[in-house]
Amino acid sequence: MTQPSSPSSRPARATALSVNVNKVALVxxxxxxxxxxxxxxxxxCLQAGAQGITVHPRPDERHIRPQDVFDLATLMKTWPDREYNIEGNPSQNLMDFIRQLAAQGMPPQQVTFVPDSEDQFTSDHGWSFPHDAERLRxxxxxxxxxxxxxxLFMxxxxxxxxxxxxxxxxxxxxxxxxxxxxxxxxxQAAELARYRAAAxxxxDAGLLVNAGHDLNRDNLAAFVREVPGLHEVSIGHALIADALEMGYAATVQAYLACIAEGCQPGQSA
Structure with missing residues (x-):
């Protein structure tokens, strides 16, 4: 196994890139x-500078399978300056993964709760409050x-x-x-205004801000530029599609370049 590179040289205020590898598993x-x-x-992807890896294991195992979750956790232990993010619905299989990884001393740095159904094609809405509050707490x-x-996916x-x-x-x-x-x-401008206000x-509520779903090389820089305090973006489908043509390293570097283009000097981490 290739040893980790030196810690990322990205600026302290840059938005982090977490690569979702679900579509690799799908193929x-x-x-x-x-x-x-x-x-x-x-x-x-980590060697190319990605700051994290994301997976979304679904109960039907259409892409990421249980063994992948644990294999990636083992890999991420050798990259201590990077982060592992596991997404999913906590009412399905997600909590079992978190509990087992924690018991093995390999908890992910982050879990993202997503309110999707077992047969849902892809995530398409966020949690709603106060409706979901009691079961999430x-x-x-x-x-x-x-x-x-x-x-929380919102x-x-x-x-x-x-x-x-x-x-x-x-x-x-x-x-x-x-x-x-x-x-x-x-x-486009009205949508960006909605995301600026939400972020x-x-x-203001004391939360950090992540974002993801259908971000790509065309729309990423503008989003990073306009949305305040954007801490992390999680990108899978478009990035893996680009990697089929460009390779993983060049693709990750291209997405990092989009982030760098969008980052402003006063942007919070």
């Missing part, structure tokens, strides 16, 4: 040969007791951010598909 699962390797893909508390940071609704903080979350991940869908249309509300 692998079409055969029984073990290729492409999910752990090798993650390693190449004890699960958030359990993760934090295990030493795992909690981020629509860009400013009024919801204080409630997300009230259940104990450390961060929110803003669901960015509406922004991506509006890119290049007359609605500022989150910051």
């Amino acid at each position: 692998r699962n079409t055969r029984h040969l073990g290729i492409p390797s999910v752990t090798r893909a993650a390693e190449l 004890p699960l958030v508390a359990e993760c934090k007791a295990l030493g795992v940071r909690v981020s 629509d860009p609704v400013p009024a919801q951010m204080a409630a997300a903080c009230a259940v104990g979350a450390d961060r929110v991940e803003l669901y960015t598909e509406p922004y991506a869908a509006a890119w290049g249309t007359p609605q 500022q509300a989150a910051l």
Whole structure:
């Protein structure tokens, strides 16, 4: 196994890039040969400068499988300056992974709670408060007791951010598909304004701000530039699609360049 490179040289205030490797697993699962390797893909992305790896294991194992979750946790132990983020619905299989990894001394740095159903095609909405508060509160508390940071997948609704903080979350991940869908249309500016307002509300509530879903090389820089306090973006589908043409290293570097283009001197980490 290739040894980790030196700690990332990104500026302290830069938005971090976490690469979602689900789609690598999706291709692998079409055969029984073990290729492409999910752990090798993650390693190449880390070598290229990605600050984290994300997976979203679903109960039907359509892409990431249970063994991948543990193999990646083992890999991430050799990259102590990078972060492992596991996404999913805490009412399904997610909590079992967190508990088992914590018991093995390999808890992820972050868990992202996503309110998707077992047969949902892809994540398409965030949590809603006060409706989801009571069931989330004890699960958030359990993760934090295990030493795992909690981020909640949220629509860009400013009024919801204080409630997300009230259940104990450390961060929110803003669901960015509406922004991506509006890119290049007359609605683009209005959508960006919604995300600016939601991010500022989150910051005002004491939360850190992540974002993800359909971000790509076209729309990423503008989002980083306009959304205050953007701590991390999680990108999978577009990044892995680009990697099929450009390779993992060049693709990660291209996304990091988009982030650098969007970063402003006063942006918070």
